[in-house]
Structure formats: C-alpha cells, structure tokens
Amino acid sequence: MSDEEFQNEANQNEQENAEAQENAADEQNAxxxxxxxxxxxxxxxxxLLRAVAEMENLRKxxxxDVKDARSYAMANFARDxxxxxxxxxxxxxxMSDEAKAEADGAFKSLIEGVEMTEREMHRLLEKNGITKLEPKGEKFDPNFHQAMFEIPNNDVADGTVMxxxxxxxxxxxxxxxxxxxGVAKGGPKVAPVPNGEATAAPSEGENVDRSV
Structure with a gap:
C-alpha cells in the first residue's frame, strides 16, 4: 500500500470516528x-396530587367545623x-296517679296541658339532636353519669346504675x-361489658367533665 493510499484510509477512519462520536452526542442530547x-x-x-389531597382535607x-358549630352553638340555650x-x-x-285519675274539670285540663307541654318539650329537644339518658340498669359510665350515692346490693355488680x-x-x-x-355496691367487683371486657366499678362521686 502506498503512502497516499494509507493516508486516505487513515483520513476515512478518522472521519467515520468523528461521525460516530457526533451521532452519539446527538443521541445523548436528544x-x-x-x-x-x-x-x-x-x-x-x-x-398536583398533594394539592388535591390538601384541598380534600380542608373541605372535610x-x-x-360547620356541623359542630350548628350542633353545639345552642348548648347554653338547651341547658336552659x-x-x-x-x-x-x-x-x-x-301528683299521685289517684289524684290524676280523679281529677275533673279545669284541674284535669291543667294536668293534661302540663303533660302535653312536657311531651312537646322532649320532642323538640330530640328534634334538635338532644337525647335523654336513661341509664338505669346499665354499667356506670363516668363519661355520661355522675354517681351521687351508693346502694348496697349483693345481687348485681358493683357500679350498676340502680x-x-x-x-x-x-x-x-x-x-x-x-x-x-345511684350505683350498686357490694356485688362482684367488676361488671361485664358487651365485648367481653371488664371495667372496674367507679368510686363514690366519680364523674368526668365532657360537657360542652
């Protein structure tokens, strides 16, 4: 091979290498x-997902807050x-049952009016989300009950509302x-609850402040 042919081949190889490098660079840049x-x-x-989640939490x-404001804003009025x-x-x-049964005329109408008013008051309270607690026979719950005195009773568990x-x-x-x-005293020391757990009986006068 002559020097000229060798030089031409070298130039061609160099050009091919340059083109290959350029193509590689173009691919990388692309x-x-x-x-x-x-x-x-x-x-x-x-x-975007974070913003959507934050907006949903804010909405909830x-x-x-609006629901609580509506429910509890009337608490003071409800107490009255x-x-x-x-x-x-x-x-x-x-008034005894006998007196009510024997009542007649205006006195009977007065009794009926008071009874109707009482029923209507309870209806209005329930309508506005105020529910009456009637815990007799239930397990004492310091979150909802206030123990005023104890009643000796060996037949029921300690802390039963009597x-x-x-x-x-x-x-x-x-x-x-x-x-x-008033709660029972003298029976078993713990009272069973529906889920099978046991709750200690309350001490006298025990209560907890969860009022609004």
Missing amino acids: ASPIEALEAENAKLKDR RTER MLTATDNLSRALLT EVVQAGYVIGERVLRPAMV
Whole structure:
C-alpha cells in the first residue's frame, strides 16, 4: 500500500470516528430533554396530587367545623330548656296517679296541658339532636353519669346504675348534662361489658367533665 493510499484510509477512519462520536452526542442530547421533561412531569403530578389531597382535607375539616358549630352553638340555650323541662316533670311527679285519675274539670285540663307541654318539650329537644339518658340498669359510665350515692346490693355488680336521680342529656356526641345516679355496691367487683371486657366499678362521686 502506498503512502497516499494509507493516508486516505487513515483520513476515512478518522472521519467515520468523528461521525460516530457526533451521532452519539446527538443521541445523548436528544435523550436528555426527554428525561428532563419526564422528571418535570413527575414532579408536577406529585404536586398536583398533594394539592388535591390538601384541598380534600380542608373541605372535610370545614364541613366538620360547620356541623359542630350548628350542633353545639345552642348548648347554653338547651341547658336552659332542660331546666324548664325538669320543672314540668317535677310538677307531674308531685301528683299521685289517684289524684290524676280523679281529677275533673279545669284541674284535669291543667294536668293534661302540663303533660302535653312536657311531651312537646322532649320532642323538640330530640328534634334538635338532644337525647335523654336513661341509664338505669346499665354499667356506670363516668363519661355520661355522675354517681351521687351508693346502694348496697349483693345481687348485681358493683357500679350498676340502680337509680336515676336526674336524667342526663347529650347533644350530638357530647354530654350536655350528666345523669345523676345511684350505683350498686357490694356485688362482684367488676361488671361485664358487651365485648367481653371488664371495667372496674367507679368510686363514690366519680364523674368526668365532657360537657360542652
């Protein structure tokens, strides 16, 4: 091979190598923008999902706050209503069944009017989410009951509500007024609950403040 042919072949190889390097560089430069766009797209998608999740949490919190405001804003007024309802109940309890049965004329109408008013008061309370607590025979729950005294009784478990001195009320899931009760003393030391667990009997006067 002559020097000229050798030089031509060397030049051709050099040109081919340069073209190969250029093509490789072009391919790399072409791939980099795609990868960059894909990475940016992934970041934007993640931000969007986070924003959507935050908005959904905010919506739920707002709905809960509005619901709580509607449910518990009337708590003070409801307590005043309970006082009036209690007075109506006490007025009816002062009359014996015989006196009610023998009543006639205006006195009978008065009794019926008081009874109707009491029923209507309870209906309005329930309509506004205020529920009466009647825990007689149930296990004492310091979240909803206030123990006023103990009643010796060996036939039932300690802490069983034996007597309700004053009915309690809840508004929504919160205690508006705890039920004042008398609890059994002298029976088994723990009272069974529906799920099979056991709860210690309360101490005298035990109660917890969960009122609104």
